[in-house]
Amino acid sequence: MNEKQLVGEKAVEFVKDGMVVGLGTGSTVYYTILKLGELVKEGLKITGVPTSLATEKLAKELGIPLVTLEEVDYLDVAIDGADEVDRNMELIKGGGGALLREKIIARASNQFIVVADSSKVVETLGTFPLPVEVTSFGHAITKKHILSLGGTATLRQSMGSNYVSDNGNYIYDVDFTEIPNPEALERALNLIPGVVENGLFVGMADKVITLKNQKVIVKEK
Numbered sequence: 212m213n214e215k216q217l218v219g220e221k222a223v224e225f226v227k228d229g230m231v232v233g234l235g236t237g238s239t240v241y242y243t244i245l246k247l248g249e250l251v252k253e254g255l256k257i258t259g260v261p262t263s264l265a266t267e268k269l270a271k272e273l274g275i276p277l278v279t280l281e282e283v284d285y286l287d288v289a290i291d292g293a294d295e296v297d298r299n300m301e302l303i304k305g306g307g308g309a310l311l312r313e314k315i316i317a318r319a320s321n322q323f324i325v326v327a328d329s330s331k332v333v334e335t336l337g338t339f340p341l342p343v344e345v346t347s348f349g350h351a352i353t354k355k356h357i358l359s360l361g362g363t364a365t366l367r368q369s370m371g372s373n374y375v376s377d378n379g380n381y382i383y384d385v386d387f388t389e390i391p392n393p394e395a396l397e398r399a400l401n402l403i404p405g406v407v408e409n410g411l412f413v414g415m416a417d418k419v420i421t422l423k424n425q426k427v428i429v430k431e432k
């Protein structure tokens with residue numbers, strides 16, 4: 212079993228009958244969703260809230276009942292991947308482009324569980340370019356304001372055109388090299404007009420499921 216599958220499947224241990232579950236996006240939480248699909252077929256009663264159109268499609272194919280955020284007051288748990296996790300359990304997310312819905316759903320959840328293989332664990336965030344979702348309107352000006360905070364920014368591309376998120380926005384991948392103060396940067400970015408959200412998830416993760424010395428571990432806050 213590969214690392215993504217090991218950590219992804221471990222997360223289902225925290226899902227119980229009757230829960231409303233945020234379903235993340237990406238190749239690690241994919242294994243969580245596959246396992247949940249199996250358990251639903253065996254009788255587990257859960258309701259999922261997908262963080263992307265891709266996850267919505269997958270969950271529907273697996274027969275996981277879904278609701279929208281408008282139909283629930285809160286979620287019991289959200290499970291999602293990450294692009295980087297530091298030792299304080301701060302995260303960079305959004306490599307898959309779903310950061311806005313992922314952050315809304317994580318914030319609406321009583322518990323946020325991150326599944327991350329050992330390659331995602333870093334000392335300091337920032338080697339992975341930070342995804343920043345921006346409105347297409349005025350995006351070049353928005354980029355200039357982002358760059359006033361440092362780094363270099365690349366407008367994400369997909370099949371020869373500007374990548375468009377599920378929310379109809381563009382994404383700049385911003386290479387800051389190192390992010391020593393994720394909280395300050397998260398706030399500063401979100402104060403820029405045109406920035407919709409950024410991929411820093413600060414103080415949000417309750418558990419990180421990863422591997423140490425080839426063993427699955429669950430780090431808690």
Ligand code: 5RP
Binds near residue numbers: 237293304307
């Ligand atoms: C999508 C995300 C993903 O959780 C993140 O990119 C990790 O993906 P993967 O598990 O495929 O490495 O934030 O927006």
